Amino acid sequence: MIRFNDITKIYQAKAAGHKRVVALDGVSFGVEKGEFVSVVGRSGAGKTTLFKLLLMEEKPTTGSVLYKDQNIYKFKSKHINNLRRSIGAVFQDYKLLPNMTVTENIAYVMKVIGATDMEIARDVPRILEIVELEERGQNFPEELSGGECQRAAIARALIHRPEVVLADEPTGNLDPYHTLDILKLLLKINEMGTTVILASHNREIINKLKKRVVTLDKGKIIRDEARGRFSL
Ligand SMILES: Nc1ncnc2c1ncn2[C@@H]1O[C@H](COP(=O)(O)OP(=O)(O)OP(=O)(O)O)[C@@H](O)[C@H]1O
Ligand SMILES: [Mg+2]
Numbered sequence: 001m002i003r004f005n006d007i008t009k010i011y012q013a014k015a016a017g018h019k020r021v022v023a024l025d026g027v028s029f030g031v032e033k034g035e036f037v038s039v040v041g042r043s044g045a046g047k048t049t050l051f052k053l054l055l056m057e058e059k060p061t062t063g064s065v066l067y068k069d070q071n072i073y074k075f076k077s078k079h080i081n082n083l084r085r086s087i088g089a090v091f092q093d094y095k096l097l098p099n100m101t102v103t104e105n106i107a108y109v110m111k112v113i114g115a116t117d118m119e120i121a122r123d124v125p126r127i128l129e130i131v132e133l134e135e136r137g138q139n140f141p142e143e144l145s146g147g148e149c150q151r152a153a154i155a156r157a158l159i160h161r162p163e164v165v166l167a168d169e170p171t172g173n174l175d176p177y178h179t180l181d182i183l184k185l186l187l188k189i190n191e192m193g194t195t196v197i198l199a200s201h202n203r204e205i206i207n208k209l210k211k212r213v214v215t216l217d218k219g220k221i222i223r224d225e226a227r228g229r230f231s232l
Helices: 047-054 077-086 102-112 117-130 146-158 176-191 203-209
Strands: 002-012 020-031 036-040 062-067 087-091 164-168 195-200 212-217 220-225
Touching (some): 020 062, 020 220, 036 047, 036 203, 047 195, 077 087, 087 146, 102 117, 102 146, 146 164, 164 176, 176 195, 176 203
Parallel strands (some): 087 164
């Protein structure tokens, strides 16, 4: 479903000296529909860059990103919108709007894509049930624990019914208890049919999952294991 094809990404730093950073160096791998893949590697290995290329926030320097066999950088704008809707993204710092309740945060993204009030009233409670936040809809982010904030952010990412969920270090700010909670939720989402790509540098987490692990080191894939153990 997704294919990174011989991707090289070189950042040209804006600061004095114009130092070039090779963030990805000849990266090729594919993700099948319904897979759960973890991308692991030290800080700076290129994990977030990989996600940014798929979200079209950055362009590859060379190489191509295919989504359903089509080069996404050759998409027309209509297809770009469809692509963005079919990928839900979750980040370490949640990115919830602080002046809106959980329900409003989710309703807001639905409104942006033109959902009616009726659809919002129908879908928001359903999605809160999936992430087990039924009781927290009327709370503001600052009234929630980190784990609850992340579940709210995942609910928001799921509201478009994306085919793929990208989770970039989603448990980076969480204690072990909430970390497990979020992992279970990602596994549940995967079992419901969504493709999940998880970026993390937490060895314990990845070992627990017993899913495919792609290891990046300094922008190169050094390992790709079906049921990996993360080791660096
Ligand atoms: N906009 C940018 N300009 C210049 N260099 C960048 C930019 N974004 C990332 N880099 C560099 O590219 C490399 C890969 O960064 P990336 O954010 O993909 O790593 P990461 O694996 O996600 O790391 P972390 O685990 O810390 O999140 C790093 O050396 C980083 O400093
Ligand atoms: Mg990162």
